[in-house]
Amino acid sequence: MREYKVYRIENGTVIDHIPHWNSLKVLDLLGLRQSTDLVTLGIGLDSQHMGRKDLVKVENRELSQAELDKLALVAPQATINLIRNSVRVEKLKVRVPDRIEGLVRCPNTGCITRHEYVPTRFDTLSREPLQLRCYYCNVSFQGDEVELL
Ligand SMILES: [Zn+2]
Structure with missing residues (x-):
């Protein structure tokens, strides 16, 4: 019940079940450090399944599929709750493509993508734990070596 101590939002997105401390990466990948809307951060909340987890609430913001795909890379178990008029209208899980x-x-x-203008491309070998192949x-x-562009 402790997570409900975090400020409630009227419209926006709640990103739950982020690995402990990865909420800071989430802020970066969604560009939230530049946000003028309210962003609420919970770090180290109790979680039955994860021990400790992080939570990010963003007012007046809904996420695109590309943002959800990025999010899956730093928070593979994240749950996304879409809030409109204080009511949760949608709940979904991210999935690494x-x-x-x-x-x-x-x-x-030594990879060509580091030296020439070639967009990177990876195949997902495993989701739990996350493993990608160039x-x-x-x-x-492994997932903990993932560096977002
Ligand atoms: Zn490579």
Whole structure:
């Protein structure tokens, strides 16, 4: 019940079940540090399934599919609640897409995508734990090495 101590919003999006401390990455990937609307952050809330979790509430903002795909990379278990007129109208889970194009940097410094203008592309090998493989250099890597572009 403790999460309800976090400020309620009238219209906007509640992103729940973010891994502990990854809410800061969520702020960056959604560009929320520049937001003029109210952003509420909960860090280290109790969670039955995750031990501790983070929560982000954004007023007057709904997320695009591209934003949900990005979000899945730093918060694979995130739950998205859409709030309109103080009522939750939709609840959905993010899902890492089978193929990720142009969102992530390849960790292999010898990869062509690091030296020429080639948009990055990765195949998802596993979602839990998250594992991606670069289409160009075949290097695979874990979710905690994901660096967003
Ligand atoms: Zn690569």
